Amino acid sequence: MSTLHLIFDIIAWLFIVFGGIFAIIGALGSLRFPDFWSRLHAASVTDSGGVVLLLIGMGMHSGWNLVTFKLFLIGAFLFITGPTSTHAVANAALVSGLKPPRQLRADLERDDD
Amino acid sequence: MLESMPHYVFLFALICLFIAMVLVLIRLYNGPTLYDRVLSTNSFGTHTVLFIGILGFLSGRPDFLDIALLYALINFVGTIAILKFFRYRAIGDALEQREAEK
Numbered sequence: 001m002s003t004l005h006l007i008f009d010i011i012a013w014l015f016i017v018f019g020g021i022f023a024i025i026g027a028l029g030s031l032r033f034p035d036f037w038s039r040l041h042a043a044s045v046t047d048s049g050g051v052v053l054l055l056i057g058m059g060m061h062s063g064w065n066l067v068t069f070k071l072f073l074i075g076a077f078l079f080i081t082g083p084t085s086t087h088a089v090a091n092a093a094l095v096s097g098l099k100p101p102r103q104l105r106a107d108l109e110r111d112d113d
Numbered sequence: 114m115l116e117s118m119p120h121y122v123f124l125f126a127l128i129c130l131f132i133a134m135v136l137v138l139i140r141l142y143n144g145p146t147l148y149d150r151v152l153s154t155n156s157f158g159t160h161t162v163l164f165i166g167i168l169g170f171l172s173g174r175p176d177f178l179d180i181a182l183l184y185a186l187i188n189f190v191g192t193i194a195i196l197k198f199f200r201y202r203a204i205g206d207a208l209e210q211r212e213a214e215k
Contacts, residue, residue, distance in 0.1 A: 006115075009118075009119075013118065013119070013122045016122050016123065016125075016126050016167075017122060017125060017126065019126060019163075020125055020126035020127075020128075020129030020130060021129060023129055023130050023133045023160060023163065024129045024130075024132055024133045024136075026133065026156070027132070027133035027134070027136040027137050027156070027160070028133075028136060030136070030137060030140055030152070030153065030156060031136045031137070031139055031140045036146060036148055036149055036152075039140070039149060039152065040152060043152055043153075043155075043156045046133070046156060046159060046160065047156075047159060050159075050163065051159065051163065054126065054163050054166070054167070055163075055166075058166060058167070058170055061119065061170065062170075062175060067175040067178060070175075070178040070179065070182060071166070071178065073182055074162065074166070074178065074181055074182050074185060077182070077185050077186070077189075078159065078162065078185055081185070081188075081189040082159065084189070085155050085189055085192045085193065086152075086155075088192065088193060088196050089148055089151050089152050089155065089192070089196065092148065092151075092196045092199070092200055093146070093148040095200070096148075096200075098146060098148060
């Protein structure tokens with residue numbers, strides 16, 4: 001195994017390890033944060049950081065073949081549908097009358113002035 | 114050592130994803146509002162897609178990625194369907210129902 005391959009593999013392993021850590025950070029945030037809107041923010045850590053890092057790591061580990069193309073398809077699809085479904089959940093919650101916390105609303109109204 | 118390193122790396126990511134899925138399930142169980150539960154379901158689906166992919170690499174059969182792709186598609190459609198049902202109390206004929214109410 002040449003040195004270049006070794007460096008490439010080590011970068012792939014780092015991507016996968018950090019992807020796992022990002023996934024666990026997102027889940028911990030969505031468990032521990034106090035209200036719905038901040039949980040929404042925490043859940044998007046997994047959707048952006050975890051997915052991207054894990055898929056890039058798996059793609060670098062597999063090399064150029066059909067598996068990489070499938071990983072790219074999964075990544076592209078999650079990249080489109082993740083923000084869309086998060087927006088749909090937030091929009092439905094706002095329409096149904098779930099208000100952001102009082103401090104945040106005060107800040108938003110002060111910015112409007 | 115270096116040859117068995119990918120095994121340990123994938124195992125680490127698998128355990129991380131498993132713990133994350135358990136935490137999301139706890140939030141799904143005692144989320145106070147409906148929207149917390151929908152958000153947790155969506156997040157659980159994303160974790161499952163990654164879990165299936167990592168499991169395929171760990172067992173040396175990356176063909177599992179087809180299942181992961183299918184799961185991602187169904188997860189998105191399911192989230193939108195749940196939200197639409199709880200907003201209009203109907204999945205198929207929401208427009209007709211709203212016009213009948215007017």
